[in-house]
Amino acid sequence: MSSAESSAERLSLREARRAVCYPRPDTPYCDRLLEELEEAGVEYYVALGSYRKPGLPLLGSGWAGNVFAAVWRGVLVAVKALRPDSRRRSMLRECLLSSLAAAYGIAPRVYACTLHSIIYRLVRGPTLSRYKPGSRWEARLVLRRLLYKAYLLDRLGVDHGELVRPGGQVLVEDSEPWIVDFDSASARRKPRNLTSLAAGVSRLPWARSMVMPSNEPRVREALRRYRRSLSLEAFEEVLEAMGL
Ligand SMILES: Nc1ncnc2c1ncn2[C@@H]1O[C@H](COP(=O)(O)OP(=O)(O)O)[C@@H](O)[C@H]1O
Ligand SMILES: [Mg+2]
Structure with missing residues (x-):
């Protein structure tokens, strides 16, 4: 873990619900999601990332998911959780295809899947659009x-x-x-x-x-x-x- 990572604030999932369940933290879906993540072994939310709209940082947020750093069974990971306002019902198909790609070294390693989330390796680096090659x-x-x-x-x-x-x-x-x-x-x-x-x-x-x-x-x-x-x-x- 880098020093920025080890000094990053850790919060319980419930304390971080406005980020984990952005943009609708006060929904029954959010309660189910938090329970599901806890059951899968997600211990803390970790305040890392440059996406700051929810008030607490996320690694990213797109149409389907909120991606945040977390501690899962003692390991620093990334979690992609289905957004409460997404039309999709589950993350299972995405998880299956990501796992297949991960097995061939194409996508980051997948540690676990739940109905509404993927728990996978945290990639420490910029997106391709922000990347600046050294040479x-x-x-x-x-x-x-x-x-x-x-x-x-x-x-x-x-x-x-x-x-x-x-x-x-x-x-x-x-x-x-x-x-x-x-x-x-x-x-x-x-x-x-x-x-x-x-x-x-x-x-x-x-x-x-x-x-x-x-x-x-x-x-x-x-x-x-x-x-x-x-x-x-x-x-x-x-x-x-x-x-x-
Ligand atoms: N494993 C990861 N490690 C670090 N950052 C990630 C990881 N996965 C996704 N991200 C960040 O989160 C953003 C959104 O993830 P993405 O899977 O594209 O979600 P969506 O399906 O909602 O578009 C990515 O562009 C990236 O910046
Ligand atoms: Mg995307």
């Missing part, structure tokens, strides 16, 4: 690792669904990209992760000058060949055509 070499490494993870997802038959806008769906820690947010993922559609991500990364300000845009004829042709075979050779040709 061109490092930027290239991150992009290659990330595209490789998209290739693995394609092979697994899981379509992430939001990799055209990878800025908030990827976290970078020590030059390793981790894909998060399997909220829109599906194992029923034909996966298009690499194709989507190739378009997505060429729009990131820091990567734009390093990669060929995905509508460039050579990249398009390589992606077309890749979609037909999903082979490692075809994937490597895509990297080459992109200039990586």
Whole structure:
């Protein structure tokens, strides 16, 4: 644990309910969620993160979930809890697909799932949109690792669904990209992760000058060949055509 992490304030889940159940802490759902988290072994909420709207910090908050740091069975973790105002009923499908991706090192390790939450590894690093590579070499490494993870997802038959806008769906820690947010993922559609991500990364300000845009004829042709075979050779040709 870093010193910022060990000095961060710890609160009981009930004391932190305005963050855990943002934006509707006074709902019966919130009582059920807190009970469920306690039963699963979540001991404390930890005040870490830069999302400050609830009055207490969160690591992030999106359409589906509030993500906060917590102590679970003595370990510092991240918890994604279904937001009280979400239309979704459970986190189970997302948890299943995240666990599958985590088993292949694509997503952060999943420790436990409950009906309305995922308990998984806390990634200490910025989102891809806030990430600033230390060097061109490092930027290239991150992009290659990330595209490789998209290739693995394609092979697994899981379509992430939001990799055209990878800025908030990827976290970078020590030059390793981790894909998060399997909220829109599906194992029923034909996966298009690499194709989507190739378009997505060429729009990131820091990567734009390093990669060929995905509508460039050579990249398009390589992606077309890749979609037909999903082979490692075809994937490597895509990297080459992109200039990586
Ligand atoms: N394991 C994690 N470690 C640290 N921060 C995380 C983790 N998972 C998610 N976050 C943060 O929370 C934000 C929202 O998570 P996300 O899964 O995208 O939720 P939503 O489905 O609501 O969009 C992310 O963009 C990221 O900043
Ligand atoms: Mg998201």
